[in-house]
Amino acid sequence: MSSDVPDPDAPADRVKHVRIEDEMEQSYIDYAMSVIAGRALPDVRDGLKPVHRRILYAMHEMGVSSNTAHRKSSSIVGETMGDYHPHGDSAIYDTLVRMAQDFSMRYPLVDGQGNFGSMDGDPAAAMRYTEARMAPIAEELLADIEKDTVNFSSNYDDRLQEPDVLPAKVPSLLLNGSSGIAVGMSTNIPPHNLGELVDATTHLIQNPDATVEDLMEHVKGPDFPTGGNIVGRDAIYSAYATGRGRLRVRAEYEVDREEGRIVISELPYQENKARVVERIADDVNEGKIEGISDLRDESDRNGVRVVVELKRGANVDVVENRLLDHHLESTFGVINLSLVDGQPKVLSLKETLQHYVDHRREVVRRRSEHDLQEAEDRAHILEGRLKALENVEDVVELIRNSEDRDAARAGLHDHFDFSEEQAAHIVRMQLGSLTSMEAAEIEEEYEDVQDTIDYLESVLASAEKLDSVIVDELQEMKDEYDDDRRTSIIEDEGQVTHEDLIPEEDCVVVITEDDYIKRMTVGDFEPQNRGGKGIIGADPKEGDRVSKVFRANSHDYLLCFTNQGQVYRLKTYEIPEMSRTARGKSAINLIDLDAEEELTAVVSTDDFDDDECITMVTHQGYVKRTCCDQFENILSTGIRAAKLEDGDELVDVDVTDGTGDLVIATEQGMTIRFDESEVSEMGRSARGVHGIKLQDDDRVAAMVATTDADPRSLLTVTKNGYGKRTRLSEYRPQSRYGQGLIDIKTDERNGRACTAKAVTEDDDLVIMSERGQIMRIRSGDISQVGRNTMGVTIMELEDGDAVASVTVVPADGGDAAEATDAADTDEQ
Template sequence: MSSEAPDDIPDVAQRVKNVRIEDEMEQSYIDYAMSVIAGRALPDVRDGLKPVHRRILYAMHEMGVTSNTSHRKSSSIVGETMGDYHPHGDGPIYDTLVRMAQPFSMRYPLVDGQGNFGSMDGDPAAAMRYTEARMAPIAEEMLEDIEKDTVDFSANYDDRLTEPDVLPAAVPNLLLNGSSGIAVGMSTNIPPHNLGEIIDATTHLIENPDAAVEDLMQHVKGPDFPTGANIVGKDSIYSAYSTGRGRLRVRAEYEVDREENRIVITEIPFQENKSRMVERIADDVNEGTLEGISDLRDESDRNGVRVVIELKRGANVDVVENRLLESHLESTFGVINLALVDGQPKVLTLKETLQHYVEHRREVVRRRSEYDLAEAEDRAHILEGRLRALDIVDDVVAVIRNSEDRNEAKEALRGEIDPDELDGDHEVDPNVTLGFSQAQADHIVRMQLGSLTSMESQEIEEEYEGVQAEIERLETILGSAEELDAVIKDELQAIKEEYDDDRRTSILEAEGEVTHEDLIPEEDNIVVITEDDYIKRMPVENFDPQGRGGKGIIGADPKEGDRVSKVFRANSHDYLLCFTNQGQVYRLKTYEIPEMSRTARGKSAINLIDLDEGEEITAVVDTDEFEDEESITMVTRDGYVKRTAAAEFENILSTGIIAAKLEDDDALVDVEVTDGTKDLVIATEDGMTIRFDEDEVRKMGRNARGVRGIDLQDDDKVAAMVATDDADDRALFTVTRNGYGKRTLLGEYRAQSRYGMGLIDIKTNERNGPVASAKAVTEDDQLVIMSERGQIMRIRAGEVSQVGRNTMGVTIMELEGDDQVASVTVVPADAGADQDDADEE
């Protein structure tokens, strides 16, 4: 044998790459880490499942182990899953199956287990050969329509089968059951939630894509653990939902029985080992670090948790309770809302989590509709062939009988063979054109003679009409995003009706918890808004009362070309509904408006509320005044009036909602809260007023325009509206643009029918100018009047003498140059009195 190497052997050394070992180790570790992250440890945001959970459910689906079949041995399910989809050992698969069946681990268990599946005391489940399982009904919702090409499939580990990349997930499982897992360099810990709350929030987000986390939290109160207990503090929940991370303090539910001198624990924090908790309490008692306890018993059974702590005679119950809270009855749940988005790990807010789920459902419903449409069109095509065959049944039968075999019959039905060329003796009408399609010909040849009866023909026609209706419905869904979203909402609502249950976890206020709002003093503020949407607030005490006819003091310093458009009073802790000229309404907390000096311009309102171009706040309502039976009554510049139930304004988005539908160049002018017993008084710029019963304006939805309230003459416009009743001893305080005004008892304005011309309230002329505002006041109420240039004046209503209707009025505020009154607000007598007392002190 020759020792020389053959010439055709390549130089191996030339194929060796020199690589720095640090770089190779780094890249290899990154590849390994991403494999663990994406392939094992983290859930997908769309269906909320890790691969092992998804594979177990899909294996059960393929095995036919559904909620309405008998239970199957767990070892069989584990074996099928491991053999076909998850070759990582039977232990992890069974552990996952067990957890999906534990009602204390899953808020909505996906597996219905039979046998010993462990306990809250940390007892392990029996071996898989002893337990049985099947799908829970809600798990079938996760797999609904998977056979309709709704999701993508990939090859399994040995390329022998395919498995879904994600489940269709008709329920937002990631938030319903939560998830926990440790990957390489990151971990996830998502708490479970209540199904009804999550579905309501999802529906709200579909209807209002611009909804903020605060809007969604009006539906999702917080996590809802399967073991109940309590979450202490709301700020931590908001932090978790708005950032994706947070620390929740979870407290056991217990009762203090002072008569029996004992404490009974009925619910424990999520993922707490009850047996270990009892042991720790007992150890502390034995070591003397926890005094006052005479006996400790675990009386828990299948009906729930019951741990009884008997106290010694004379023991201080409050002291023992506090020691238990410090050491044993509270735990921390660290929220890390980390999930896979397009295969990449991402920390998500509550809104982002729901957005990704909604997008997934849109894709599923779209693909399902396309699949169903194709099926329906195929069926319609077959039925069209059958109906046509029935119309020419004699010729079809003759062609088939004349044919030598089935293939020749199909060719003749398709028109590929002239019926006259067939060898049979049966006559075929030469004027009949066959021309059936391949699918139709195949079906006709297989038809039975019994299907030629008139009854069968009628059934075919009815089925064809039904299929055509289904095709039209599916085309509508695929052609309209609104219709597709409506399908998603209807399906979510159906699931809610089927599976919704009561919340188990209560949300408690944290004792001694100091929030940002607690640090803000409660005080009356004057809020100023300009036409260019600059806004600020100032304490009322900054403006001392003056006599009528004064100039006032500087209350704002608008920039060149800008003017004050609105001034109103509000308590710093009030929730305000801000109505705009364009018929939108926004919700705002007064303290969110920056407090500034009298000479400051203010801050752009766009930082607080999402005002559009040319949109201005024209009326403000304090939501603390709402009662269930009350209405929001609105009036527009063109004299339209509408009433809408106050309940329709409970959930307002940060981007606002429609309060009234406006047409042409109309604008919303004023708003009052009414209770069905009031009269409405509408004042116009030309000094006219009309008074009528509010019941003449029926209640209507937010999108309605309303009905006519006053018959405006010439170019007159509505300036203001007040609500009154027969017992009202208040007066109508009318202020004009040029700073004149008057005070007249509301009783002098007799009631009329809606949509009349009204009565003269104040004479408007070159001296007075048009009416700027009208307010209902008592003699001791104070008015804050502000001019367009920022002058502000505070005056007691009683400073202006009470006069009758149809008078000129007197000077209220002295204005300089071409300055005019912009807006008027009322400081009620009780608020003014409190402030005067403070001023005297």
């Protein structure tokens, strides 16, 4: 084979053998750092990302300043993309738009003309329609950039030079904040008030050992362009001390109780106003927020105004808290991450300001050196002019006799010892500058230049004087651009919890056999006379019947016992509040019930004492007591409360202390009273002991706890709406597991007994039928008679209807969670 022909089997000279994981790792790191440093994170010195910096510099180079006419945005975008930022026009225009939005930037850097979007999320018009120019404060970021104050690098195609950072007369990073997502990290810096930043920066320059607490005497907290309120100061301190924090930002609103309205005037930063209004409306329509009759967005160019009209009688505090919980309060996560010497770093407030101060010191030093060099060059020229004026006749003669300009410059250099620069300047001078007046002006200018040189040399020689220059310039910025703080800082009165949104009130909870459940306020039902029909309290679906009704306070924690001996824990307010005619919501959405499982009894946990027990009774007459502390940790799937015999069901539950008596009532009208101590405390898995000896076809309907001194009466109500009251003292105690005494006659008129309750004359009763009729009467309206009587009509029922349940509303407004159910509603 010829030596000129490459051998196809020979290894290539430039092939490198590397592990693929090493190459992937290094390539990913290179890409990540490119995104971090080149696109996503701001520089700590001027607070700008490359795209912001390039847009402003392109406008500067185009001469589009704050005192020139606006230019088409497409022109600015085109110049930026073509010369400095080759990443697509949409990214550049989106940045330009944001820099012009006064609701996005605390101090907008671009003065826009046209549609630049809105707080409602409306997009800006296309770039061919809008116009822009630099805002005055943006020029302060570029001030002195021609004076070698910052380093320049080649642009992407090496045709031009672009600044690595802007001189930045104001601390822009904190001034307007920044947000961005890089690879594996993100930044989210809130905007601040210029005057406060200037004061804090000045304090840091004058007191290098200042702490974050010292700086917070000047910087009170972020200052958002949309105003609003920051709730609490601890989160602000955390953000400033560590560079990370979570701020609760709350809308500004006014509650007008006389007019029944809430007027929202400021929204949390970066909230979409139209979306907020839409979400409120959705929650109103879905019933998540009640009490709102109208919602209007009356905002205009002068600011935000969203009016929430309230219904008459609406609970203003509840509506306000619901709005706060879901719509008028948001969280701003502070991550003060920026580039320091090209590396991402999370900074505290002091560190951020210190890096800015170091940057300004470098800028002012380089500017002073540049100005000093120019002043010295000018002084050198002026010295030559003054020397030429002293020898004006000889200088003029030499120039006139010279063959050309070059010869004149050489002659001046040789005969008068002018430097090359001085000689060139003198040759270019006009004769008019040789007048005596011009000479005086030159001497005056020379003195001024010498003063400038002395001043600049003193600045460069003294760190304190250089710092004073920075302080003076910062004060000028404050005098020119400072304005009032927009965001207020209010004290943290505690996180709004779901419970705070619910008014504390007595409720009636209705449950059907098919386990539909709802709650209504007791105030929905006015007391009626005994024997009435009541009003509609529920509308069960066809084939379903109301099984029980109980009373509880809306803030009570309830233990919900089922017929199968399971117990669940539930907050009353978690039960959906609905109208009288509503069917309710399936309890499966609240409690994980099995197919054949039904709620049969409910007690409150709010007033449990260490020595109290949960006492339970079953249809077959078994009784057990279990210490309350065994019901403290209840899983969402429930826990076992009692072991039941086959065919038996849990029917009633009460909280007892072991010192009184238990009264058990059966469906056939029998009652037994015995000392509670006859029932020993047992574990949750125990079955219990016999409480009453039942006749054939009889079963337990209810249980009541009482004492010897109890002045109350035993109210017994039958299926057909009859009932009576008998003093508890007439039920003599006997041993457990006896047949008991006759309490009420359960003939054809009365029907079987469905429940028994201990009541006073002043208590109210809420009685509900299986078909959903409900009525409220005073207990005292029911006659108090002896045992073994028929009773009187309590509620008039329609054919086929029957009493489902009775609950007691104590007259003294006592423990609202005393809530036990009623009897099983199966027809006998």
